[in-house]
Amino acid sequence: MLKSIDVLMVGVGGQGTILASRVLAQAAQAAGYDIKVSEIHGMAQRGGSVVTQVRLGEKVYSPLIVKGGADVLLAFEKLEALRLLSYLKKDGVLIVNDQAIDPVPVLVGAAEYPPDIPEYLCTTVPGTLVFDATEIAGRCGTAKAANVVLLGAMARRLPIERAIWEKALAERVPAKLLEVNQAAFAAGYELG
Amino acid sequence: MKELLSGNAAIARGAYEFGVTVAAAYPGTPSTEILENLVLYPGVYAEWAPNEKVAMEVGIGASLGGARALVAMKHVGVNVAADPLMTFSYTGVNAGFVLVSTDDPGMHSSQNEQDNRHYARFAKMPLLEPSDSQEAKDMVGLALDLSERFDTPVMLRTTTRVSHSQSLVEIQEPQPRKLKNYLKDIKKNLMLPTYARPRRVALEKSLTGLKEYSEESPVNRIEWRDRSLGVITSGISYQYVRDVLPNASVLKLGFTNPLPEQLIRSFAAGVQKLIVVEELEPFIEEQVRAMGLALAAEGFIPYTGELDPGILAAALINAGIITSREGIAQNGYNLEEAPPVPARPPVLCPGCSHRGVFYALRRLKLNVSGDIGCYTLGGLPPLEAMDSNICMGASIGVAHGIGKANPALDARTVAVIGDSTFLHSGITGLLDVVYNKGHATVIILDNRTTAMTGHQHHPGTGRTLAGEQAPAVNMEALVRVLGVNRVRVIDPLNLAETEAAIAEELAASEPSVIIADKPCALLTKATRPAVRVQAEKCTGCRICTRIGCPAISIKDKRALVDAAVCTGCNLCLQVCREGALVKGEEKHA
Numbered sequence: 006m007l008k009s010i011d012v013l014m015v016g017v018g019g020q021g022t023i024l025a026s027r028v029l030a031q032a033a034q035a036a037g038y039d040i041k042v043s044e045i046h047g048m049a050q051r052g053g054s055v056v057t058q059v060r061l062g063e064k065v066y067s068p069l070i071v072k073g074g075a076d077v078l079l080a081f082e083k084l085e086a087l088r089l090l091s092y093l094k095k096d097g098v099l100i101v102n103d104q105a106i107d108p109v110p111v112l113v114g115a116a117e118y119p120p121d122i123p124e125y126l127c128t129t130v131p132g133t134l135v136f137d138a139t140e141i142a143g144r145c146g147t148a149k150a151a152n153v154v155l156l157g158a159m160a161r162r163l164p165i166e167r168a169i170w171e172k173a174l175a176e177r178v179p180a181k182l183l184e185v186n187q188a189a190f191a192a193g194y195e196l197g
Numbered sequence: 198m199k200e201l202l203s204g205n206a207a208i209a210r211g212a213y214e215f216g217v218t219v220a221a222a223y224p225g226t227p228s229t230e231i232l233e234n235l236v237l238y239p240g241v242y243a244e245w246a247p248n249e250k251v252a253m254e255v256g257i258g259a260s261l262g263g264a265r266a267l268v269a270m271k272h273v274g275v276n277v278a279a280d281p282l283m284t285f286s287y288t289g290v291n292a293g294f295v296l297v298s299t300d301d302p303g304m305h306s307s308q309n310e311q312d313n314r315h316y317a318r319f320a321k322m323p324l325l326e327p328s329d330s331q332e333a334k335d336m337v338g339l340a341l342d343l344s345e346r347f348d349t350p351v352m353l354r355t356t357t358r359v360s361h362s363q364s365l366v367e368i369q370e371p372q373p374r375k376l377k378n379y380l381k382d383i384k385k386n387l388m389l390p391t392y393a394r395p396r397r398v399a400l401e402k403s404l405t406g407l408k409e410y411s412e413e414s415p416v417n418r419i420e421w422r423d424r425s426l427g428v429i430t431s432g433i434s435y436q437y438v439r440d441v442l443p444n445a446s447v448l449k450l451g452f453t454n455p456l457p458e459q460l461i462r463s464f465a466a467g468v469q470k471l472i473v474v475e476e477l478e479p480f481i482e483e484q485v486r487a488m489g490l491a492l493a494a495e496g497f498i499p500y501t502g503e504l505d506p507g508i509l510a511a512a513l514i515n516a517g518i519i520t521s522r523e524g525i526a527q528n529g530y531n532l533e534e535a536p537p538v539p540a541r542p543p544v545l546c547p548g549c550s551h552r553g554v555f556y557a558l559r560r561l562k563l564n565v566s567g568d569i570g571c572y573t574l575g576g577l578p579p580l581e582a583m584d585s586n587i588c589m590g591a592s593i594g595v596a597h598g599i600g601k602a603n604p605a606l607d608a609r610t611v612a613v614i615g616d617s618t619f620l621h622s623g624i625t626g627l628l629d630v631v632y633n634k635g636h637a638t639v640i641i642l643d644n645r646t647t648a649m650t651g652h653q654h655h656p657g658t659g660r661t662l663a664g665e666q667a668p669a670v671n672m673e674a675l676v677r678v679l680g681v682n683r684v685r686v687i688d689p690l691n692l693a694e695t696e697a698a699i700a701e702e703l704a705a706s707e708p709s710v711i712i713a714d715k716p717c718a719l720l721t722k723a724t725r726p727a728v729r730v731q732a733e734k735c736t737g738c739r740i741c742t743r744i745g746c747p748a749i750s751i752k753d754k755r756a757l758v759d760a761a762v763c764t765g766c767n768l769c770l771q772v773c774r775e776g777a778l779v780k781g782e783e784k785h786a
Contacts, residue, residue: 017541030201030363031201034199034201034365039364039365040201040363040364040365041329041362041363041364042201042362042363042364043358043361043362043363044361044362045305045306045357045361052541052543052544052546052747053541053542053543054541065364066435066436066437066439066440067436067437067439067440067505067506068329068358068362068364068433068436069358069437069505069506071440071505071506071507071510071525072507072529073528073529073530074525074528074529084538084539084541085541087535087536087538088538088541090530090532090535091529091530091532092529093529093530094528094529095528095529095530096528107750108539108540108541108542109541109542109544109579109745109747110539110540110542111539111750112742112747112749112750112751113579113739113742113743113745113750113751114739114742114751115578116539116540117537117539118539119536119537119538121536122536125535125536129530129532129535130530
């Protein structure tokens with residue numbers, strides 16, 4: 006019996022959450038899971054929040070994860086981690102990119118970006134993994150691969166073999182960018 | 198072989214596998230990807246029509262011409278297409294015809310959340326409701342078969358969660374299929390009263406046949422489990438029911454117009470308690486009640502917004518159907534102490550050509566009737582330069598009406614409409630202004646694409662859906678030929694020119710059109726050097742933040758331009774009164 010796993014990926018338009026969710030889905034399919042992926046297009050393209058929901062299991066019904074039901078919350082931006090935290094199950098896994106992208110109300114001074122998000126998250130959710138994926142990706146060749154660094158960090162914590170992940174990555178990433186993305190995935194995977 | 202496909206991609210795959218060779222649509226979330234996927238298959242002709250009514254008419258023609266046809270649109274698109282649809286159900290088809298309506302409960306990207314199942318009933322046509330991608334694909338085939346068997350157009354109705362969620366789909370190769378012969382049959386297809394009256398009778402007869410079919414349809418099935426609770430459900434709601442009430446018996450309806458009355462009665466007789474679970478309108482529930490069947494709870498699910506397993510569980514608890522959220526998790530964190538989270542609203546992109554127009558409209562304090570597209574975001578803070586927004590193409594008629602109601606308002610009222618929207622249904626509005634001697638000032642925000650839905654082509658872009666070159670309409674000439682004498686083209690990122698043009702056209706006592714001509718910033722990849730801030734000149738007045746540009750912020754009471762985001766459109770320079778913002782320097786090789 007395959008354990009059912011609900012993954013919520015959250016970020017800001019343009020951060021590569023969609024690609025990351027595609028790689029996860031592909032790896033899960035190869036590992037024999039039934040899958041449902043849900044994403045919202047449209048307004049999200051104009052700088053809004055992006056939320057992708059991936060559900061894995063023997064048989065998956067609803068494409069939507071309930072509040073308090075996510076096994077993993079993978080946040081590409083820390084404010085979005087905070088926004089969607091109510092979806093994470095107690096004892097769920099929280100992985101956060103320590104990157105801030107100011108929303109327009111913050112840019113124009115109408116709202117404040119909370120100063121201490123990582124501290125709050127780490128106190129509230131024991132075992133939270135916070136790191137600067139953008140910086141790590143930069144060292145691998147391009148800051149744009151931050152999504153794959155995060156994916157690597159999550160992959161380590163899911164019951165799918167590393168070789169299956171790597172094959173899924175190779176199938177989803179364009180050939181000329183594969184080497185950089187493989188390095189980014191490995192860097193994330195080895196974060197522990 | 199199984200592939201992970203969105204509901205929309207699965208519908209396209211189904212159309213390909215089941216022999217659709219002609220398809221038409223106007224892009225609209227959440228329907229857009231159906232044709233974008235379908236056009237990629239060999240042997241399929243797929244086009245963007247200027248609006249849904251035209252798409253519908255092309256599909257009708259294809260069916261008459263002997264080809265299986267698919268027409269796709271978002272829920273509000275069916276309002277536009279309703280005119281031909283209502284009569285098409287009288288004539289019926291030659292080759293199979295399926296109308297895909299993608300509804301948007303929760304209004305993720307829409308101006309209302311109408312439940313288009315009512316359209317199927319209204320038009321007296323069969324209705325299919327898939328609950329995942331596999332069903333979406335299979336039901337395209339079923340719809341086409343039913344269309345030919347019962348001589349009727351068929352509606353395939355999805356919701357955002359079916360269209361935009363992905364699940365595994367069995368992929369098959371298409372079967373070879375021949376075109377049908379064109380049928381010359383005026384008694385069937387020429388709807389003037391003497392021929393239409395017998396068709397009206399034939400339609401009722403066809404509905405009787407469809408009702409019989411509904412009773413035996415494989416997509417209407419009973420899943421017996423614990424008989425203490427029975428749930429009648431359809432579409433995506435089925436999936437939520439399976440999560441929240443894993444042990445309940447379920448009557449899963451895939452074919453929902455006309456409903457299978459006998460099947461519903463026998464299901465009801467087999468359970469102790471009966472309820473209906475559906476999203477948006479009580480479409481099934483009201484008909485079940487009209488059958489005289491007793492429901493254990495009525496109207497207990499909210500009629501507004503998108504349903505999800507959490508909302509369903511709460512509703513079931515409230516109605517006393519269940520006592521706890523047994524089937525689903527409820528084990529979250531208590532976040533009462535969490536810091537406040539600022540909103541992240543969608544904004545006009547950096548370098549967006551609409552920004553200058555909205556800034557000017559705001560400065561001039563005008564009444565602005567708006568329309569559907571990216572530029573509707575000009576109505577949100579900080580620009581807030583739009584007063585109304587009803588439906589595709591409404592801006593011009595609304596501005597005209599305001600002027601007719603109170604001529605004093607004419608000189609302070611403008612309509613703003615995008616290029617794709619103008620070609621969709623703005624042309625007739627403008628024609629009305631000219632004909633009825635209005636004075637409306639219309640700004641066509643011409644960014645040469647259908648930007649909101651992801652840059653689809655239209656009759657003004659010079660390309661088809663398939664990417665082939667096509668004649669591009671000359672917007673200025675088109676407007677002139679409608680009878681508008683005052684037409685001018687401006688650069689919307691030149692604020693002085695934009696303001697002067699708007700002021701002059703408002704003063705004119707005849708219809709006028711300003712074409713704000715600049716391609717979408719996401720289409721033109723070449724950006725100019727980023728704007729620089731001369732910190733010593735910046736007084737921290739924040740005027741530059743009023744244009745709502747994601748590249749500009751205030752740090753330590755000084756303007757800050759993010760060079761990685763700035764496209765060098767230089768609009769902010771024109772707003773700054775201190776000269777603190779300057780053009781970036783061109784790099785010379």
